[in-house]
Amino acid sequence: MSSNVSATRLYGSTRPEDEQITALTSGDVPVGVYGLGKMGLPLAAVYAETTGNVTGADIDPDVVEGINAGRSHIVGEPGLDELVGELVEDDALAAATEPRDVAAEAGIHVVIVPTLVDDGGHPDLSVIEAVTNDIASGLDEGDLVIFESTLPPRTCRDVLLPTLEAESGLSLGEFGLAFCPERTASGRALKDIRGAYPKVVGGADEESTRAAALVYDQISSNEVITVSDTTTAEAVKVFEGVYRDVNIALANELATHADEFEIDVTEAIDVANTQPFCELHTPGAGVGGHCIPYYPQFLINEFETDAPLMQTARDVNDGMPHVTAQSALDELQTLGVDPEDASVLVLGLTYRAGVKEIRKAPALPIVEHLAEVGVDVLATDPILDDTSAFEDAGATIVDDVDTDDLTVDAVVLVTAHEAFEDIDIPALSHESRPVVFVDGRQAATTYRDHENVVYEGIGLHD
Numbered sequence: 001m002s003s004n005v006s007a008t009r010l011y012g013s014t015r016p017e018d019e020q021i022t023a024l025t026s027g028d029v030p031v032g033v034y035g036l037g038k039m040g041l042p043l044a045a046v047y048a049e050t051t052g053n054v055t056g057a058d059i060d061p062d063v064v065e066g067i068n069a070g071r072s073h074i075v076g077e078p079g080l081d082e083l084v085g086e087l088v089e090d091d092a093l094a095a096a097t098e099p100r101d102v103a104a105e106a107g108i109h110v111v112i113v114p115t116l117v118d119d120g121g122h123p124d125l126s127v128i129e130a131v132t133n134d135i136a137s138g139l140d141e142g143d144l145v146i147f148e149s150t151l152p153p154r155t156c157r158d159v160l161l162p163t164l165e166a167e168s169g170l171s172l173g174e175f176g177l178a179f180c181p182e183r184t185a186s187g188r189a190l191k192d193i194r195g196a197y198p199k200v201v202g203g204a205d206e207e208s209t210r211a212a213a214l215v216y217d218q219i220s221s222n223e224v225i226t227v228s229d230t231t232t233a234e235a236v237k238v239f240e241g242v243y244r245d246v247n248i249a250l251a252n253e254l255a256t257h258a259d260e261f262e263i264d265v266t267e268a269i270d271v272a273n274t275q276p277f278c279e280l281h282t283p284g285a286g287v288g289g290h291c292i293p294y295y296p297q298f299l300i301n302e303f304e305t306d307a308p309l310m311q312t313a314r315d316v317n318d319g320m321p322h323v324t325a326q327s328a329l330d331e332l333q334t335l336g337v338d339p340e341d342a343s344v345l346v347l348g349l350t351y352r353a354g355v356k357e358i359r360k361a362p363a364l365p366i367v368e369h370l371a372e373v374g375v376d377v378l379a380t381d382p383i384l385d386d387t388s389a390f391e392d393a394g395a396t397i398v399d400d401v402d403t404d405d406l407t408v409d410a411v412v413l414v415t416a417h418e419a420f421e422d423i424d425i426p427a428l429s430h431e432s433r434p435v436v437f438v439d440g441r442q443a444a445t446t447y448r449d450h451e452n453v454v455y456e457g458i459g460l461h462d
């Protein structure tokens with residue numbers, strides 16, 4: 001490890017710690033943040049409010065243009081728009097479309113681009129690897145590379161470190177590498193990043209752990225938990241997500257027993273959770289987003305060791321959209337309405353309320369399931385601009401639900417957007433018969449005993 005790194009670098013520095021902290025917080029160590037999306041922009045903003053010297057890299061020119069104009073393109077993040085405006089005004093934050101230009105200047109490289117899953121269900125690290133090559137092109141002695149995107153365990157050790165070394169000509173010990181998972185939820189990103197939870201830091205060597213811990217001690221008001229290595233830190237993040245997927249699947253499987261038990265399973269779950277050793281999650285119309293349904297795929301089939309429980313949980317959760325759609329069809333059949341003669345309104349297309357994201361959204365298989373049996377599918381979402389995926393699946397988009405001139409046979413609530421609270425469901429019914437209402441998120445149980453509504457809830461008995 002070289003000890004003559006410049007004052008603008010942290011990795012390998014032998015200067016007193018307080019001088020390193022001053023260098024970081026006074027902007028002497030330029031920071032590059034790669035990926036300025038739902039997580040990257042809030043992250044870049046918190047780095048910028050801490051260091052005063054952040055350049056974000058994003059390949060989307062509209063994203064970059066908006067940020068440099070002082071605007072946030074992310075909906076539903078309280079305080080982010082104002083913060084971005086202030087930081088850009090103060091020259092603490094700027095954005096560029098060329099990651100390599102950012103890499104050439106940065107001393108700390110923070111990666112928060114998407115890690116997705118391909119059509120075959122395998123991790124898709126193509127974006128991560130592209131950014132890693134970009135960073136390697138500008139890597140200098142004393143640089144610190146931090147990955148925050150969720151990665152399959154062993155990715156830093158087996159893929160990213162060898163790539164950085166091969167492409168930069170430098171070796172670990174001349175630069176540092178750490179995995180510091182992004183433990184943040186959309187809708188509360190700034191609060192989470194600033195310190196809602198402890199920050200996990202796992203370095204490729206001790207000096208990487210030290211330098212990354214020093215950085216996050218300034219970024220986060222919460223404690224910094226250092227772990228043995230990058231793989232342990234990668235596992236921490238994936239385990240959090242897999243825990244959630246398996247537990248949602250358990251709640252969903254229990255919910256399918258509601259009619260046979262003749263109870264509200266959701267009531268039993270709530271009461272079971274009143275003692276500390278039980279944390280059953282909430283049953284619903286499905287599990288979406290590019291996190292929870294994806295992370296198990298980072299483990300299933302990617303290692304020699306089998307993962308039957310995680311696969312079964314994935315199958316249960318991916319089955320819930322079909323359970324939900326079939327529930328509507330069954331109730332319509334009871335009313336004597338054939339699918340080919342039925343019109344069904346799907347409320348909510350994004351994967352969860354308030355977040356403009358449709359990856360693995362449960363509404364898509366629900367639309368497909370209904371369209372396949374001949375239903376006239378209508379669909380609406382108050383925050384989604386691009387609804388083409390759902391139109392391609394057979395839905396007709398309804399911009400807003402005007403009950404004065406809209407009559408349907410059934411309504412399926414998939415995503416409980418706040419805007420849906422004002423919809424008068426019974427007013428959507430035909431005069432001659434009640435409207436079927438499948439409540440996929442237990443969001444409108446008030447209709448359960450309404451004379452003009454045949455209410456079906458996930459986890460609620462008839």
Ligand SMILES: NC(=O)C1=CN([C@@H]2O[C@H](COP(=O)(O)OP(=O)(O)OC[C@H]3O[C@@H](n4cnc5c(N)ncnc54)[C@H](O)[C@@H]3O)[C@@H](O)[C@H]2O)C=CC1
Pocket residue numbers: 034035036037038039040057058059060063099112113114115116127130131148149150151182183184185186290291
């Ligand atoms: N969304 C979430 O709730 C959380 C996500 N994460 C992790 O963060 C990753 C990113 O998530 P989001 O920010 O929600 O994704 P996002 O899709 O909202 O944003 C990704 C951004 O990266 C940009 N980008 C794509 N390729 C690029 C490249 N080669 N160079 C530079 N920029 C590029 C895109 O233009 C986009 O602006 C996820 O895949 C996951 O691993 C972790 C915790 C929470």
Ligand SMILES: CC(=O)N[C@@H]1[C@@H](OP(=O)(O)OP(=O)(O)OC[C@H]2O[C@@H](n3ccc(=O)[nH]c3=O)[C@H](O)[C@@H]2O)O[C@H](C(=O)O)[C@@H](O)[C@@H]1O
Pocket residue numbers: 150182183184185186240241244248281282283284285286287288289290291292351352
């Ligand atoms: C462990 C954990 O809580 N992870 C969070 C999660 O955030 P995400 O935005 O994916 O939302 P989420 O609340 O997990 O919901 C995911 C999906 O699961 C569904 N869902 C969620 C909880 C539940 O009890 N039942 C259920 O059906 C939601 O409707 C949604 O379709 O994944 C994020 C991530 O890791 O990317 C993570 O940072 C967040 O803190």
